[in-house]
Amino acid sequence: MGPLAIQYNxxxxxxxxxxxxxxxxxxxxVANTGEILEQARxxxxxEPFMRARGRTRSEDLGNRxxxxxxxxxxxxAHEADLILTAREGGVRVQAR
Numbered sequence: 478m479g480p481l482a483i484q485y486n487x488x489x490x491x492x493x494x495x496x497x498x499x500x501x502x503x504x505x506x507v508a509n510t511g512e513i514l515e516q517a518r519x520x521x522x523x524e525p526f527m528r529a530r531g532r533t534r535s536e537d538l539g540n541r542x543x544x545x546x547x548x549x550x551x552x553x554a555h556e557a558d559l560i561l562t563a564r565e566g567g568v569r570v571q572a573r
Contacts, residue, residue: 478570481544482509486567499573502557508569516563523549523559548572 482492490510497504521527526542545561552559552572560571 478505478507478545478548478572482507482511482568482570485509485511487511490567502573504571504573506569506571508564509567511567513566514563514568519561519563519568522561522568545570 479492479494486492486509492510493506493508495504495506522545525546527546545559548570549559558571558573560569560573562569562571
């Protein structure tokens with residue numbers, strides 16, 4: 478999640494990484510100050526081959542749109558939830 482937050486952030490942007498225990502479950506949360514995205518679009522990021530940026534830009538970066546799909550699979554294997562939320566300027570990803 479961290480490398481994606483860096484890659485899809487603005488130059489000189491900010492990234493937050495928060496960890497802890499909420500009730501009885503551990504969590505990690507990563508957020509950035511990337512571009513403003515609609516929640517409907519953010520919700521598709523866990524689907525294989527979906528990309529935050531257009532096809533050409535992602536291919537230039539060597540991406541295939543699998544990062545969050547893999548994170549979602551790992552999270553599900555651990556019986557946890559993966560929550561993606563559009564923010565005012567950026568995205569927040571939580572694994573709980």
